[in-house]
Amino acid sequence: MMSKTSDISQVIRKRRNKLAIKEGYINLLTKIILMMILGYFIFSQVFLLSRVEGNEMFPAAKDGDLIIGFRLQGYYEKNDVITYRVSGERKVGRYMGQEGDIVTMDDSGTIRINGTVQSGEIMYPTYAKEGIKYPFQIPQGYVFILGDYRTQTIDSRDFGPISKDNVEAKVITLLRRRGL
């Protein structure tokens, strides 16, 4: 008799264990979904995770490097490395000047912003290209962006100043994947 009643206990225990396993899987799945939603929100609204295409920022960033940008920066300073979009393509460049600034380039490969030489740690000369006449005043709502590989890069000297709306994020971290 008592062994039979113990069968009932076993059935209950079996059902409880089965339910605990089921609930464990549901909880795990819920956590994974929540993490995915949170990750999507963080990397689409707060941070930016992207791969560097090309060597336009050489030697600071090389082709294939991973960058993490901060989208909520709002205000940028000279020489900040930023990501921006041109014709739907994401590019990485160095923020050189904002609206109202006057950009000047001469034959010696020197760039001046409001009369001040912008040398920084760039090892390539900055020559003017066709299309923009210097001195050039950056219009309202635009910024001037150059790549570090000044002799090879395509930047604001080619397609002109970039609308502030097309600036995506300030690069805060770079993960080098090649040529370590």
Added chain:
Amino acid sequence: MKDNNGNEYIEKIAQWLEQIRFRKKFFGGISEQDVWKRMDELNNMYEEALKAERIRYDVMIEHYKKTGIENQDGEMAYDE
């Protein structure tokens, strides 16, 4: 249903417990895990009650064996 020392009934209960499903409520429902916990507690209480009842029956049978109560026909109410 035959009363085979209650085993058949207990088997039926065990089978019922194996197959039972609870209707889910999205809001204001109760935890199924808690339901099973309470069921386990209830089952333990019933087991204790059945055990006590079994002991009581055994004592009564022993008592009848010793006292040898006769029925209306003058025969022993309990044959060994």
